[in-house]
Amino acid sequence: MSTAFRYTISPYNDELYRKESSSKENIINLRLYLDKRFGNWCYTERGRTAIFQALSCYNLEPDDVVTIFTTSGNFYISGCVTKEIEKFCRWSRKMERDTKLIFINHEFGYPYKNPESLLKYDLPIIEDCAYGFFTEDPDGKMGEIGDFVIYSLSKAFSSDFGGILKCNDSNFKLSTLLPDEDVAKLDTHISAQIQDIAHIKSARLKNYKMFFENLHEIGIEPYFKLEDGVVPGVILFQWKDTIDYPKLKQYMQDNGVESTVFYGKPAFYLPIHQNLDEGDINNICGMISNFQTKKI
Numbered sequence: 585m586s587t588a589f590r591y592t593i594s595p596y597n598d599e600l601y602r603k604e605s606s607s608k609e610n611i612i613n614l615r616l617y618l619d620k621r622f623g624n625w626c627y628t629e630r631g632r633t634a635i636f637q638a639l640s641c642y643n644l645e646p647d648d649v650v651t652i653f654t655t656s657g658n659f660y661i662s663g664c665v666t667k668e669i670e671k672f673c674r675w676s677r678k679m680e681r682d683t684k685l686i687f688i689n690h691e692f693g694y695p696y697k698n699p700e701s702l703l704k705y706d707l708p709i710i711e712d713c714a715y716g717f718f719t720e721d722p723d724g725k726m727g728e729i730g731d732f733v734i735y736s737l738s739k740a741f742s743s744d745f746g747g748i749l750k751c752n753d754s755n756f757k758l759s760t761l762l763p764d765e766d767v768a769k770l771d772t773h774i775s776a777q778i779q780d781i782a783h784i785k786s787a788r789l790k791n792y793k794m795f796f797e798n799l800h801e802i803g804i805e806p807y808f809k810l811e812d813g814v815v816p817g818v819i820l821f822q823w824k825d826t827i828d829y830p831k832l833k834q835y836m837q838d839n840g841v842e843s844t845v846f847y848g849k850p851a852f853y854l855p856i857h858q859n860l861d862e863g864d865i866n867n868i869c870g871m872i873s874n875f876q877t878k879k880i
Contacts, residue, residue, distance in 0.1 A: 590840035591864060593818060595857035597742045606776040614775035618748070622733075626760040627770055628747035631714040631736030635668040637749055637761065638710050638732035639685075648673040648684040653702065655691040655808070660847040665689065665712065679705065688712065688730065692853070693719045693817040694808045695726040703729065714747075715739055715817025718785050722813045728752065737770065739817055740784075741777045742859065746770045785815050787858035791865050795819050795856070798869040802876055807851045818853040825850060832875055839871050 606614075618625060628634040644650075650669045652661055659677060669675045669687070676683070686709045688696050693716040702709060711730035713719075717740035719726065727733045731753060737746030745766070751758050760767060777784075796806060799821075807820040829845040829852055836843040836854070843854045854868060 588840075589837070589842040591855050591860065591868060592842045593853075593855050593857075594738055595740070595742050595859045596738065596744050597859050606772045610775040610779070611771045614771060614778050617778055622748065622750045624751045624754050624756065624758055626749050626758040627762050627767055628749050628760070629745055629762060629766070630738065631712075631734050631747040632664045632668050633761075634732075634734040634736075634747040634749040635665065635710070635712070636671065638734065639668065639672050641732070641756075642672075642685060642708060644672040644684060646673055647682060649680045649682045650675045650685045650687050651679050651683045652677055652687045652689060653696060654689040655694045655696045656846075656849065658691075658846065658848045660849070661689065664714075683707065685710065690716050690719075690726055692808075692820055693717075693815055695719065695721045695723070695814070699725050699729040710734065718781065718788065718815035720813035720815075722811055737774060741774055743770065743773050746774065784858040787860075788815050788856050791856050791858075791860055792816060792819060794862065794865045795854075795869060796821070798866070799872060802873060804872070807846070807849070816856055819856045820846060820851055820853040822849075822851045832872075835875050836868075836871060841868055841871065 628637060650673060652665070652675055654661070665687070666675055673684075684707065686702050686705060686707050688699055688702070688709060689712045690696050695716075699711070709730040711727055711733045713727050713733055714736040716726060717735050717737070721727070727750065731751065733750040733752065735748040735750070737743050737748060749758060792810065796804065804821050804823050807822045810816070827850070829850070832852060833843060833845050841854060843852065845852055
């Protein structure tokens with residue numbers, strides 16, 4: 585993990601991470617929570633290794649295609665996704681003659697609309713909920729349509745690694761590929777935080793509201809409508825058409841804020857996580873206001 589940024593997309597905090605400890609009771613409660621919520625699941629090293637493990641369950645050939653659908657329909661797809669697919673076969677943004685598998689990316693915790701419509705293709709489906717650990721889909725479809733579902737623990741909690749692979753087929757036996765030592769680390773660190781889920785959700789939504797209230801007057805608006813139950817993994821916003829987003833990215837990163845352009849759309853994203861406080865959000869908002877005022 586890079587240490588160059590003061591404000592990172594991930595909620596990882598090295599000081600908190602080193603202090604975390606958990607009781608046996610907390611670990612038992614964590615496992616009960618995960619079993620109840622996910623049913624058939626296992627730990628993975630990261631979200632992308634969960635993607636690899638899921639793809640490994642299909643006999644994909646190099647000329648096969650994985651077709652990717654996203655919440656926004658934007659052509660931009662994270663390399664964390666495409667690089668894993670390319671280890672097996674090709675990928676496309678539309679249904680192809682050689683499509684053998686469908687991959688749904690619930691971008692930044694915002695659910696893909698009407699995922700059940702993709703069942704008509706009668707193909708295996710993998711759902712990427714990497715940013716969606718805290719989202720409760722109002723329609724109850726997110727994470728329930730796919731044969732496999734991916735979650736990232738390091739995008740949700742203060743942990744420098746960790747993912748979850750869920751299988752919606754209870755007859756398919758999932759097994760973690762992590763060494764026992766890493767499983768124990770995840771149990772310890774996640775169980776120390778899982779009891780704070782209500783607080784984590786509240787903190788993220790508070791940061792979201794504060795950000796847009798502060799910057800609404802200069803024309804910044806949410807890229808996606810925030811629906812009930814959605815807890816975003818980042819602050820994704822759109823601004824004026826005249827904004828030089830690559831220059832904004834450089835400016836924010838030079839000032840210690842991990843951020844990037846939502847390439848292909850006039851949009852940008854920033855950290856929102858629970859370890860940012862009001863002062864942090866005000867600092868980030870101040871940088872953006874300064875960028876506009878000084879026309880950097």
